[in-house]
Amino acid sequence: MGTNRLVLVVMSSSVSRQSVPEEAPLGKVEVALTPQERFEEYLQSKGMRNTEQRRALVDLVFSHHEHFDADSLIERLPRRGQPGFVSRPTVYRTLNELVDAGLLRRFELDGRAVYEHDYGYPQHDHLYCKQCRRLIEFRSDEFLRWRDAIAAQHKFRVLSHRLIITGICEQCRLTRKRPKRRQDLI
Amino acid sequence: MGTNRLVLVVMSSSVSRQSVPEEAPLGKVEVALTPQERFEEYLQSKGMRNTEQRRALVDLVFSHHEHFDADSLIERLPRRGQPGFVSRPTVYRTLNELVDAGLLRRFELDGRAVYEHDYGYPQHDHLYCKQCRRLIEFRSDEFLRWRDAIAAQHKFRVLSHRLIITGICEQCRLTRKRPKRRQDLI
DNA sequence: ATCATTGCAAAAGATTTGCAAGGTC
DNA sequence: GACCTTGCAAATCTTTTGCAATGAT
Secondary structure, eight states, X not given: OOOOOXXXXXEEOOSSOTTSOXXXXXXXXXXXXXXXXXXXXXXXXXXXXXXXXXXXXXXXHXXXXXXXXXXXXXXXXXXXXXXXXXXXXXXXXXXXXXXXXXXXXXXXXTTEEEEEEOTTXXXXXXXXXXXXXXXXXXXXXXXXXXXHHHHHHTTOEEEEEEEEEEEEOHHHHTSOOOXXXXXXXX | OOSXXXXXXXXXXXXXXXXXXXXXXXXXXXXXXXXXXXXXXXXHHTTOOXXXXXXXXXHHHTTSOOOBOHHHHHHTSOOTTSTTOOOHHHHHHHHHHHHHTTSEEEEEETTEEXXXXXXXXXXXXXXXXXXXXXXXXXXXXXXXXXXXXXXXXTTOEEEEEEEEEEEEOHHHHTSOOOOOOSOOOO
């Protein structure tokens, strides 16, 4: 069970500084507790129990920094009967708990829930390539400033936002076409 | 059938209309054809037929400028057996066609598809009140400029974007709390 | 007449829930 | 021991699909 301390990197982008290479590493985010410890804390505070299944899922979820959905997480689990197996309902239940605990963030893509690391990871937004379906992360303080300004104009108290810019990534633009999905829910 | 219904009301939001030029009130865009005519044209170009059901739905959809989901549209239809009735599958089929035809835009909120007028309506984004579940529209050219700049930095070809700022609207902030929904998919 | 479209029933896909058995504190 | 969790099966919710009957051109 890898208790890997979070050392994560995001691409930063600043529109104002135009000569900067468009993908400069932003830096690491230090966190006091591992996700496992942080979740334990949350569970205790709620009078919930830290079970083997929950620990297994936290390990799996934080073993890769990738966007994922419930199904792809389930695919990475051991099969029924194998040690470490977790049932589908429990996976869904635990994902909800991890979101509540602030360890994961959830959003929607093409009609299903997608999760990403939230704990110890800086706020960012996404470019979504319609062709290869990759999510490309970027960070923009300028956007956040604009967001807060527009909210202030509407006397709206911001809690969060979701921004996805859909299009074609450079890689795909320079390559041949690929099949499309059934629907365009963005 | 929805147990927890979205409250889908729109404020054609005119922002503090004083000094911010990019924040003009959302108005209509001049279009040559009515939605009905525009859809007819689309259908013909695709070798599809303009049926009573399709006309009825276009009328209903464009009779109010509101965000809506399939269920709330179905509720506004005459009952089974009444003239003007349209079955649930046909409603879904027609909504997809209206999106393809460019008359409606679709996005997701709390796990289901929400539609809004696209044809003859200017591009805009949304503030979403977590409490009353209202969607408040706003328009920002500054945001669009920023979007295109950030995309250019990533050599990303923009096709569209989806931005929803979630929080508490002024009205709700000045009132007492209301119950929350089951999930926070934004 | 041809062929798209409808309504019905049923299916499908994603996620949630009731409940008895088992695990954690 | 109390009571939270799990896995199973089944239910839900939303949306889609197969198909025979109906309707548009």
